[in-house]
Amino acid sequence: MSDASYRDAIFSTPLDRVARFSFDEKVVACFPDMIRRSVPGYGQILGMLGLIASRHLRHGAHVYDLGCSLGAAGLALAGTLPPDAFRYTGVDLSPAMVARARETLAAECPAHAVEVIEGDIRRLDYRPSGMIVLNFTLQFLAPEDRDAVVARLFEALEPGGVLVLSEKVKAADEQENAWLVERYHDFKRANGYSEMEISQKRTALENVLVPDTLEGHHERLARAGFSRSQTWFQFLNFASLIAFKDA
């Protein structure tokens, strides 16, 4: 097993048939580079997680990071909060991600209470938690599965708990959406992706990453029981929301 991280060149050669995007070994090997060059505001959102936790998390509470990939949210929390401040469970469906996340967290924050489990967030038996992070994960679930998952997360949160939900979003207005998508492609070009990479990845993500509107997210959070939710971050068509469970 290697802990090297590579530049994302997954869609850089022409493919006869572009397969559906999946979180396999090839993606894991270049994931930090891929997400940094492909998700506007990714680093800033992670940087805020520790600050949000230090304001909202009861000392020693449990935190879930659902669709944790390489455990970046766990690393961000451990970088801000002392070892006794929280217990962290990262969950991911991809065995390759889970293996790599375990190695990284063990090496980077050995004093913190962190674990990573391989599992499907649609079927997990959730334990009571003070904070739940869904950082760019809900967008990969089939739209018909999203309501039930968010409702179960509301039930798992303790009174006063928070859900942080980051997502690629679409605008309801067609012209507004087209402008955001075009500027997002400019953002990718500026980060070194070619026309071919942008277009082949777009094809690979069709029906795999299905964005909702921001309004759709707030409505779903309200249906799940959250009395209050707000958008605290947006950079082009990428946004992060926080939802509060009453104390």
Ligand SMILES: Nc1ncnc2c1ncn2[C@@H]1O[C@H](C[S@+](CC[C@H]([NH3+])C(=O)[O-])CC(=O)[O-])[C@@H](O)[C@H]1O
């Ligand atoms: N049903 C599922 N159950 C569990 N995991 C899933 C499921 N479906 C997809 N995943 C996992 O959700 C993650 C989405 S990436 C999250 C980034 C991370 N949060 C980060 O802050 O770096 C987002 C992106 O790559 O744009 C992948 O690791 C999938 O295996």
Ligand SMILES: O=C(O)C(=O)Cc1ccccc1
């Ligand atoms: O790259 C894209 O087009 C995205 O929408 C973001 C992304 C980042 C990492 C994996 C899948 C999608």
